[in-house]
Amino acid sequence: MKFADIVRLFGDKAWFDFEMVLLLSGEAPACVHTALYRLRESGKIIELRRGLFSLAEPWRHRGLGTGAAPAFAASLSSAIYPPSYLSGRWVLKRCGALESAIQSQDSLPEFSAVTARPAKVFENSFGRYSYATLPRDLLFGAMTELAGSERFRLAFPEKALLDLCFLEGGEWDKARFEAEGFGTGLRAGRLNLERLGAFAARAGRPRLARA
Known part of the structure; x- marks a missing residue:
């Protein structure tokens, strides 16, 4: 061909x-x-x-060019390791709930996702795609967005927070949230507390409910 x-x-x-x-x-x-x-x-x-x-560019077209580069790179996540959806730190930084660290121009964008499959990491010129394993009963709370003509799945910010708390373990108190960079974003009301409570109840994990 x-x-x-x-x-x-x-x-x-x-x-x-x-x-x-x-x-x-x-x-x-x-x-x-x-x-x-x-x-x-x-x-x-x-x-x-x-x-x-x-x-590669310039052969990629129809809304998939450089102007939509961050969303386009994110839209690749589900295809690289299906079935999965973006979650955790990437979603929380995107919505402003988590402060973004300053990256050097040479560093690859980081995309965090969850799946029921074994954990994997893939690197390509678009970024570093990390897939963490969640129990099947915790794989809920995702939505679909468009990047050009492509659809991709990502967690609601509230579910992304619960996924992060579950995957990183331990107890999450106010001091830990602030140390991780959540202070300003959470105080600014970036998360829907009613939805967060509903997701925590559905998860059925006491540690997540306490967080």
């Missing part, structure tokens, strides 16, 4: 995988592997994880 065909077929998609190219090209698997390897080495496609790719 020629690169022009890949752009035509996947230019408006956040990602595509080896199986898609194999099916649409009708070529032998070895030929597809070689073609994708050459495109990756030339910088025309980006490997998100083994067998999963995204077109």
